[in-house]
Amino acid sequence: MTFVRFLGGLKTIGGNIVEISQGNSRIITDFGLTQQSSQADVKTLLAKHDLPAVPELFLPQINKEEYVHQAIFISHLHLDHTAALEYLKKNIPVYMSRASYELYQQLVKSGLATNLKLDFQVFDPEVPVKIGNLTVTGFASDHDIVGISSLLISDGKHNFAHSGDIRLFGDHYDEVEKWTKKFNSLHLDLFLLEGTSFSFPDDKAGQLEQLQPEVNREVECGQRFALALKSLTAVPVVNLYPRNIERLVRFQKLALANQRPIVWEPAFARLLKHYLPAETIFTQTAGITGTTVVTWKQINAAPQEYAVQNSFTNLKQLVKLNKFAYLHADGGPLGDYDPDYLQLKAFLVGQNATFQRIGTSGHASKRELVKVAEMVRAQKTVIWHSFEPQLAEAALEANGLVTFLPELNHKYLFK
Structure with a gap:
């Protein structure tokens, strides 16, 4: 039995x-x-x-x-x-x-x-x-x-x-x-x-009819990021979830292809280096083998040459940027039900930063x-x-x- x-x-x-x-x-x-x-x-x-x-x-x-x-x-x-x-x-x-x-x-x-x-x-x-x-x-x-x-x-x-x-x-x-x-x-x-x-x-009236496996929404998510890289004059700041490795890798490659590399937080840089050992990873802190350090001063001096990855726990670091646009790609906090999300939105208003969701769900x-x-x-x-x-x-x-x-x-x- x-x-x-x-x-x-x-x-x-x-x-x-x-x-x-x-x-x-x-x-x-x-x-x-x-x-x-x-x-x-x-x-x-x-x-x-x-x-x-x-x-x-x-x-x-x-x-x-x-x-x-x-x-x-x-x-x-x-x-x-x-x-x-x-x-x-x-x-x-x-x-x-x-x-x-x-x-x-x-x-x-x-x-x-x-x-x-x-x-x-x-x-x-x-x-x-x-x-x-x-x-x-x-x-x-x-x-x-x-x-x-x-x-x-x-x-x-x-x-x-x-x-x-x-x-x-x-x-x-x-x-x-x-x-x-x-x-x-x-x-x-x-x-x-x-x-x-x-x-x-x-979210959308047509959502129930989305049944085409050839429509890859992860690719579409990457396309939205690439468009932001091309169009924004302010520094694109992207919020990613570290366990979504495939998206991290996709964004890293798109950023390099668009000649606007992402400057990663040290923990993310270490993680990415494992999955992309031959690729140059830009980061904010020295001491990580195989990475290139980019300072906040360098980013402010050439805002159209870089993007920045930022986690909510390090949100206040963004005050170091003269001007930025926030791209939410499904890192935390995710939505209104989380008190941290309201704190995030209030911070962005205080910094005169625009907010755009570019991510996609992990659920059917x-x-x-x-x-x-x-x-x-x-x-x-x-x-x-x-x-x-x-x-x-x-x-x-x-x-x-x-x-x-x-x-x-x-x-x-x-x-």
């Missing part, structure tokens, strides 16, 4: 965690939090339901021997899928794709992530990993982070799959097409599909999510990672799909 228990993420964006167990074997995926907590006491976090209801994975005094074979599998390295790892016991194996682990190591070396010192293991795409009675296979996918994987968990009789965060309009649509065909052939018992886009009103639109569910056509589809899962369920059911809205912490039996 196999049990499935949902430990989080049923009506939130992020923090979606599921436990699949059979006998003495258990798989958990993912392991994030819905929000970062300043509270370090595990018992308090468990009592507040900030951490999933698996105290044996956090508290050293609980030595539960029920599961001889167990592991946590991470679909990707966004914090809403990994933040609970900070509180995990050190002896629990944590699996992620090889590309995700490479990114994690470089983030740590660059000072952009904490070294958790856990028992990290890697998996390669489409290579099964055996954990006792259960088998997990990762499939490369498309999201706004390298190493993203969809995960297939099997007990030999039943098949369950976790989409991970997903989109159909990035650089890797072919990977999504591959795993959806595989999942379709298996007639999945349960397909766990993220439903982020159903949490928000549509509503119609695209319906398409993914149709491509997989599981026996039952669970929508999670959404504030409004019932809206997604209605859309799926209108297209002849069977949905299932589980209860938190309830164990569902598959005989």
Whole structure:
């Protein structure tokens, strides 16, 4: 008998965690939090339901021997899928794709992530990993982070799959097409599909009709940046998310091609140097091998010759620029729901700086999510990672799909 228990993420964006167990074997995926907590006491976090209801994975005094074979599998390295790892016991194996682990190591070396010192293991795409009675296979996918994987968990009789965060309009649509065909052939018992886009009103009237994989919105994002580089007389200041390596690389190359290189913060420069070892990286601080230092004075003297990368934590550094235009490319803060976003906008007004959004989402639109569910056509589809899962369920059911809205912490039996 196999049990499935949902430990989080049923009506939130992020923090979606599921436990699949059979006998003495258990798989958990993912392991994030819905929000970062300043509270370090595990018992308090468990009592507040900030951490999933698996105290044996956090508290050293609980030595539960029920599961001889167990592991946590991470679909990707966004914090809403990994933040609970900070509180995990050190002896629990944590699996992620090889590309995700490479990114994690470089983030740590660059000072952009904490070294958790856990028992990290890697998996390669489409290579099964055996954990006792259960088998997990990762499939490369498309999201706004390298190493993203969809995960297939099997007990030999039943098949369950976790989409991970997903989109159909990035650089890797072919990977999504591959795993959806595989999942379709298996007639999945349960397909766990993220439903982020159903949490928000549509930004554009035509958004629901965006179903063309040949329209690569990451390329369009780069085109908007290139246009800004060509047209702005003020210094373009770009706000990027460090874990979106492919976008960092794309912007770096576009800036050089347009003869207006980006001057990177030191941590970003170190990270980029790993992924572009042969390329000249411009940075604000000396001491990083293979980089060229550009000072604020040099930038002000020739504002049409440089762009600047800036993180919100270093926002006040921008007072050193005589004139700049702010290009938001999905680094934090992301929107009005974050108090820091209001602080950002107020700062820009005070500096007489223009503001432009040039980024693109890492999540599929509503119609695209319906398409993914149709491509997989599981026996039952669970929508999670959404504030409004019932809206997604209605859309799926209108297209002849069977949905299932589980209860938190309830164990569902598959005989």
